[in-house]
Amino acid sequence: MKTLYDxxxxxxxxxxxxxxxxxCLTMLRRYCLGKSDLNSCIYFxxxxxxxxxxxxxxxxxxxxxTEKISYIxxxxxxxxxxxxxxxxxPQTHSPYGYFDMITADSIFDRQIPNLKISPSLxxxxxxxxxxxxxxxxxxxxxxxxxxxxxxxxxEISRAVRLLWATVNRKIRAESAH
Amino acid sequence: xxxxxxxxxxxxxxxxxxxxxxxxxxxxxxxEPVLKKVLEYxxxxxxxxxxxxxxxxxxxxxxxxxxRAEVAKLINAKPEEIIFVRNTTEATNxxxxxxxxxxxxxxxxxxxxxxxxxxxxxRVKNTKKLELSVVQSDREGHLSPSDFAAHIDRRxxxxxVTHTSNVLGVRPPIKEIVKLAHEQGSxxxxxxxxxxxxxxxxxxxxxxDFLAFSGHKMCGPTGVGALYIKEDLQASVEPLCIGGGSIDxxxxxxxxxxxxxxxxxxxxxxxxxxxxxxxxxxxxxxxGMDNIEDxxxxxxxxxxxxxxxxxxxxxxxxxxxxxxxxxxxxxLKGMNPHDVAVALDTTSGVMVRSGHHCALPLHKHVLNAxxxxxxxxxxxxxxxxxxxxxxxxxxxxxxxxx
Ligand SMILES: Cc1ncc(COP(=O)(O)O)c(C=O)c1O
Ligand code: SF4
Numbered sequence: 292m293k294t295l296y297d298x299x300x301x302x303x304x305x306x307x308x309x310x311x312x313x314x315c316l317t318m319l320r321r322y323c324l325g326k327s328d329l330n331s332c333i334y335f336x337x338x339x340x341x342x343x344x345x346x347x348x349x350x351x352x353x354x355x356x357t358e359k360i361s362y363i364x365x366x367x368x369x370x371x372x373x374x375x376x377x378x379x380x381p382q383t384h385s386p387y388g389y390f391d392m393i394t395a396d397s398i399f400d401r402q403i404p405n406l407k408i409s410p411s412l413x414x415x416x417x418x419x420x421x422x423x424x425x426x427x428x429x430x431x432x433x434x435x436x437x438x439x440x441x442x443x444x445x446e447i448s449r450a451v452r453l454l455w456a457t458v459n460r461k462i463r464a465e466s467a468h
Numbered sequence: 469x470x471x472x473x474x475x476x477x478x479x480x481x482x483x484x485x486x487x488x489x490x491x492x493x494x495x496x497x498x499x500e501p502v503l504k505k506v507l508e509y510x511x512x513x514x515x516x517x518x519x520x521x522x523x524x525x526x527x528x529x530x531x532x533x534x535x536r537a538e539v540a541k542l543i544n545a546k547p548e549e550i551i552f553v554r555n556t557t558e559a560t561n562x563x564x565x566x567x568x569x570x571x572x573x574x575x576x577x578x579x580x581x582x583x584x585x586x587x588x589x590x591r592v593k594n595t596k597k598l599e600l601s602v603v604q605s606d607r608e609g610h611l612s613p614s615d616f617a618a619h620i621d622r623r624x625x626x627x628x629v630t631h632t633s634n635v636l637g638v639r640p641p642i643k644e645i646v647k648l649a650h651e652q653g654s655x656x657x658x659x660x661x662x663x664x665x666x667x668x669x670x671x672x673x674x675x676x677d678f679l680a681f682s683g684h685k686m687c688g689p690t691g692v693g694a695l696y697i698k699e700d701l702q703a704s705v706e707p708l709c710i711g712g713g714s715i716d717x718x719x720x721x722x723x724x725x726x727x728x729x730x731x732x733x734x735x736x737x738x739x740x741x742x743x744x745x746x747x748x749x750x751x752x753x754x755x756g757m758d759n760i761e762d763x764x765x766x767x768x769x770x771x772x773x774x775x776x777x778x779x780x781x782x783x784x785x786x787x788x789x790x791x792x793x794x795x796x797x798x799x800l801k802g803m804n805p806h807d808v809a810v811a812l813d814t815t816s817g818v819m820v821r822s823g824h825h826c827a828l829p830l831h832k833h834v835l836n837a838x839x840x841x842x843x844x845x846x847x848x849x850x851x852x853x854x855x856x857x858x859x860x861x862x863x864x865x866x867x868x869x870x
Contacts, residue, residue, distance in 0.1 A: 294486065294816050296857045316864055367806070367823055368839040374806075409868030412815045412861070416807070416869050425807055427814050435804050 293347060295319065301343040303334040313396070316411035321393060323347055366436055372422075373437040375444065379430045379451055389430040390415070394457040403453075417450050424450045471755065471763045473851050480849045488818045488854045492847035493634050493662060493795050493825075495684045498744075502687055505747035509740045517739055518713055518730065532739055535746025536729065539694050542749040543660075543679060544670040549702075551695045551732040552742045556661040557584040558708070559680030559695035560628070562732065563657050564588040566705040573625040574599040576616065576654075578640065579834055580609055580633045583826045585659040585680075589628060599623070605834060608786050609636035613644035624654040631663035631679075635827050635835075635843065636785030637768075637792035639663070646675040655701070661685055666764060666793055666847070668757040671696055683741065688748035692741035695732075707732045752848075760848045764794035767846040767855050771796055774859035780870045781862075784835050794846040797825070797835075800862075800870055805842045808865060816861040818854075820844045 295316075302315040310331040312318035321327040322345065334340045361376040380389050396410040405418040413428030422437035424446055432450060437443025477483050479499035489497060515525040517532045537547040553559045575589045579602055593600040601619045605611050620627060627649045632639050642658055649656045657678040663669055664679070665686035671679055679696040683689055697705055707714060707725070711734035716724045725731045752760065769789040775781050780801035786792050800808050809822035824831045824840040831837050844858060 294857055296816055296860045297853075299860060300856065314864075314867070407869050409864065411864050411868060412811060414811055414815070414869060423804060423807070425810065429814075431814065433807070433810060435806065 295323070295347055298343055298345050298347060301340075303332065303340055305334075307333070309333040312410075314411055317393070317396075319345075320411055320413070324391075324393065326393065363440060369436060372435075373440050373443050374433070374435045375437060375440070375447065376431065376433045377447060379432060390426060390428045390454045391457045392428050395454055398456055399453075406453075415450070415454065417446075417453075419446060422446045426450050426454055471759050471848065473763070473849070476755070477849050477851070483849060486817060488816065488857055490844040490846065490850065490854065490858060491819050491821045492665075492685070492850075493843060493845035494821050495690070496665060496687050496847055497849060498689065498748075499687055499751055501751055502689070502744050502747045506689060506740045506744040509743050516736055528739065531743050532737070535742045535744075535749075538746035538749040538753075542669075542753060543664060543681075543696060544672050545679075545696050546699060548728050549671075549696050549699050551697060551729045552737055552745075553680075553693050553695050553732075554691060554738070555682045555684070555693040556582075556659060556680045559678075559693055560585050560588045560657065560659065562695055562708045563626075563628075563678050563680075563705065564592045565708055567626065567655075568704065568706070569596045569598055569625055571597040572599070572623065574601055574621065574623045576601045576603060576619045576624055576627045576629075576649075578603040578611060578629055579605055579829055580611070580636065580638070580640070581628070581630055581827065581829070582634050582659065582661065583828070584661075585628055585630060585657075586829065598625075602829075603629075605638075607834065609633055609638040609784075609830075609834065610786070611638075611640045613641055613648060616645050616648055620648050620652050620654055622652055624649070624652055626655050626657060628657045628659070630659040630661075631669070632660075632666070632793045632795070633785075633827075633830075634662050634795060635797050635825050635830055635841070637662075637795035638785055639793065642674050642676065650675070662793065662795065665752070666757075667761045671698075677701055683745035683748060686745075686748050687751055688745035689738075689741040692738045692745045694745070702727070702731070707734065709734045711735050713737075755848065763848060764846050765789055767850055767852070768792065768794045768796065770852060770855050771844065771846070771859070774855065775862075778859070778863050778866050780866050782837075784837070784841060795843065796845065797841040797843040799837060799839075799841050800866055803865075803870055805840050808842045808862075811865050811869065812858065812861055816857050818858050818861060820858070 299316050306314040310318045329342045330336045335342045359378050363375045366372040366374045392413045393410040396408045407416045415426040417424045421442045422434045425433045432447050434443045434447055480497045482497045513524050513527040515528040517529045536550050540547045540550045577589050589600050603615050603619050629640055646656045655677040658676040660679045660681040664681040677698045682693040714731050714734040716726045772789050782799045784797045805822040809820050812818040821843040
């Protein structure tokens with residue numbers, strides 16, 4: 292099985308931004324989403340590097356996640372705090388999962404403090420006093436160092452609501468067709 | 469000789485899914501030839517060992533004893549010196565409870581140890597009123613013979629030290645430690661959980677008195693491990709459990725234990741697992757421990773080079789691949805190690821360990837990393853691709869999420 296990184300290795304690795312993506316990996320992911328063309332990369336366009344033949348399906352597709360609370364536990368390194376993992380929704384809208392981190396990147400780009408988006412990995416990280424949240428594009432949400440259970444769930448829902456914007460946008464874009 | 473990695477990888481069906489397994493320090497994968505031996509016992513000659521007189525029972529007993537010989541050969545011991553236990557942890561507990569400690573005697577151990585070779589000594593220290601002396605390492609985990617010389621004295625009954633740290637991959641100088649200890653009349657227990665699977669270990673050359681290791685970390689099944697006890701010491705080490713299989717004679721008010729390894733193996737042992745561990749030892753010897761070590765060193769070199777180019781990495785232990793085994797722990801600045809591990813798994817199917825790896829004293833007092841670390845480790849079935857995908861993904865995590 293090929294991973295995204297097997298294809299990534301065939302990319303130029305300059306992160307020059309000519310293609311309009313922030314990095315070669317973002318470009319690759321956008322390409323897999325049908326959102327960009329390999330020829331927008333200056334290296335492939337000029338023939339300096341051979342255009343790779345890409346057929347990639349993300350690993351999580353094999354087992355679509357179901358909506359559930361996976362666990363609620365004391366934090367391994369700080370037992371007075373709580374760690375929770377949930378899956379918010381089965382992925383329905385895109386082969387790349389529920390949340391579209393590429394759209395999220397374009398909406399939130401550096402506007403919210405302590406929020407980091409990796410469009411290339413499909414992950415959002417939000418740090419706060421009440422806990423550190425990671426959201427994965429396919430709908431998995433993990434909080435660590437949650438102050439208590441109630442606040443941890445509140446932080447999870449805050450992160451999910453924030454990223455709902457990306458889902459809404461996608462649904463709107465799809466229904467416009 | 470080069471390893472034929474593709475051929476080796478075919479033996480490990482786990483890898484067919486395309487997952488990248490970099491957690492062999494926790495437990496290794498199992499190759500088909502080992503699984504075959506385990507199933508063969510269940511399918512073809514399942515019987516209890518050391519009991520029945522019928523033919524199949526004899527076959528099972530020979531297979532079990534043959535496994536003991538295979539494991540003995542791996543570490544250049546005599547078969548009678550190998551005791552099958554559940555794992556390394558049971559082995560250290562056996563020594564802790566089986567040695568006849570006198571009040572006021574001393575145990576020397578190190579700050580590098582896995583809890584299984586640490587808290588057992590804290591416990592006997594309290595129950596038997598002993599002294600426990602902990603040798604400190606430098607920031608990279610190096611321990612020199614002189615560090616030990618300062619701790620080992622005439623009162624020292626036992627020195628318990630790891631052969632390879634399961635966090636830093638460093639290898640304390642066992643031969644020199646054994647020499648120092650024996651000069652003072654002390655015994656030496658070596659925790660070989662991370663060395664026996666990965667490098668050539670020769671108990672005659674090391675000179676140690678005890679060596680503990682686990683089957684599940686050396687391509688064998690879970691539930692079985694081995695403790696080497698030097699032959700002439702066996703009379704003075706009590707078994708952890710006694711019962712069926714470990715006696716010569718029993719009367720109404722007396723019992724007499726057998727000699728040799730059987731003394732320690734009361735009750736029905738993990739027969740299939742022991743046979744599997746023997747098969748694993750042979751599997752590794754056929755490939756060659758030196759070849760395995762060379763291969764891991766190459767991967768380690770690549771990994772260390774790659775990590776050096778990723779921003780925000782704090783690497784623990786020596787930077788030089790020659791000074792360590794294929795076990796690499798690190799942190800990414802400002803990120804919880806568990807988050808790094810989840811991101812690696814979710815995006816690229818790379819499995820690494822996160823947390824304190826059962827070595828809290830080391831994380832707290834040497835590495836200054838109370839939240840633990842991320843640990844990637846390699847074994848004979850890993851290849852350059854595995855290392856590259858791991859490094860690429862980690863670089864992307866560092867670039868976008870740190
Ligand atoms: C150095 C070391 N010692 C002991 C152990 C304990 O091994 P087991 O869990 O098989 O008893 C481990 C396992 O992680 C280890 O790495
Ligand atoms: S144009 Fe090509 S080289 Fe530049 S960032 Fe995009 S993919 Fe990478």
